Amino acid sequence: MVAPRRAVFAEEAAEVEVLSANMDKMKSLTKKIQGSLNRLDTSGKNVQDAIGPIYGNTQRLQVANANIDRIMEAIDKVRAPLDKNVREERIIRAGPRNMELRDYIASLDRVAVTLKDLRRSNLRSNQQAVDNYSNLLKFGAKSLEDVFRQLLREGARETVEPLGFIMKNNPFPTIESDKLSTLRLINTHISSSFEQLSQTDARQTPTQRIYAEIRGDYIRNSLANLAAATVTTARKTTADAIYKPGTNGIGTYAQGMEGLFLAEYDNICPIFARDEWGAVFTATCQSTLGEFTKTLRELNGHIQRNLMTDCFLGYEIIELVSNLSIRLETKTGELKRPIADTLKPIRETSKASLGKLIEDTTARIQTLVALPQDGAAVPITTDVMVRLQTMTSFLAPVSSILISLGDRGWTSANLNNASSSSLPMLKSFDVGADGRKLFQSYADDLIGALLSNLDAKAKTLLKGKSLQGVFIANNYAIISRMIQSSDLQPLLPGFTTKFEQKWRKKGTDAYLDAWRAPCQQLLDTQFTNRSGRPHSGGAGSADSAVIVKGLSSKDKDALKEKFKVFNGEFETLINQHKSYRLEREVRSKLAEDVQRLLEPLYGRFWDRYHEIDKGKGKYVKYDKSQLRAALDSLA
Known part of the structure; x- marks a missing residue:
């Protein structure tokens, strides 16, 4: 067991030794790497220190390069108008007659846009270019004005004769449609560029001025013959002849002016903008209205020199010209006041004429x-009534004058106090109740002045009431007849009631005053307490014999004298009546009045006393039938 364990330890010890050896090598390598890093760091610092200034210079170079590019662009912009000026100047200097008018105007429009940009930039370096472009635009505008003027002159080279168009009822000529289009194109451009080119605050554009000048001369010259004819036809061939309606040429003159004005308005509307129509139309008609004013002044002088016969021409002029202004204002909205101003002198003369007619009478x-x-x-x-009758032909202007003056305003005192502005512009010729009432009042004054002055003069120059009565009755009969046979009748509804009661009765009473003398002879004294008295007017021949038989010798002699005196006076008055120059209605009316007065008296007297001469006719010269026949001969 020990032996294997030792082998394991020996193996592990060997591995440890190997690991230790490796660690030693790693440490040695780490030291080498650390040394390399230290050296690399030192080298990097050296490189950074060397490259840093180079990088800064590079950035500054880039900024400088960008600035240079911008400067080059600005230079190009400055040079661009100069280059364009060369191109546009070639087109504009060639003139509009050598190319299409629209192309020419397009070139002008481009120049105008460029000029606006240059002025907006406000660079001193562009001032020369601004001046060049301004001069170029002025040249182009002048060239267009010349074309505008030429086109208008072509249409106005020959004047027209208005009388021919009036007589044939033909429309007055206007400018051709193709020329109107060209004129409109030119005017549109000039109007739009006028504000940019104008150095003043002038309101009238060149095209407006040119149009008003050329077309105004055309209208004035076309009306020259009518103006001259108007003055010529006012001249009198008979000094005391009263002016008759339509005799003067003012009516034709007004018609011709209206026709030409309306035709000109039809020309203006297609050429100019809506807000320019009135100004251009008024300016175009101005010179013609000036000549019209001169003509009316000449007519006014003629009227003043012949006021009693030609004041009616003044009334006619007021009516015609006022109607003209109304129609023109209705159709164009213009010229009402300028035309009204032309009438001022004639209005004043017409106002004065109403009082002068009464004063002249x-x-x-x-x-x-x-x-x-x-x-x-x-x-x-007759003269006064003819004047009054003639007024009815001009009832509208006369009524307007009367309304402006007011009731009794035609008298001298009131006329002197009336202001010149008291006569308004006639808006309508419908004579209303006020106008008719004032006309009736004026006619009453005129007729009253006539009759009262004739009555006063008759009392001075005519002997005897009978003759004076016949004179007043004759004059009144003419007045009444001329009223009833004319347009005065409906205008003077109260004339018969007012004047007949006064003047015809006055004339009749004065005439019958002489017939009251024979009537006195037919009045007798009757005693009601005596028996045998017959009823008045109811006795027959037997009654007359009885009555006469019962009279004393003295009463019979008195009756014979009454019949004798009556016969003489009656025959004298019959002859006197037949010596008068009586109007037919006066003759019949006076005969009727005499018969109504005398016949009943004589009939009653004859019934009672005709047996005074026992039918011998020595004293009772007329029986009732003979007296009636004698009275019938008066009619």
């Missing part, structure tokens, strides 16, 4: 040195 009557001795009406009555 009074003045003309007061200057009369004689009146017809046959009681005939004077011409001034």
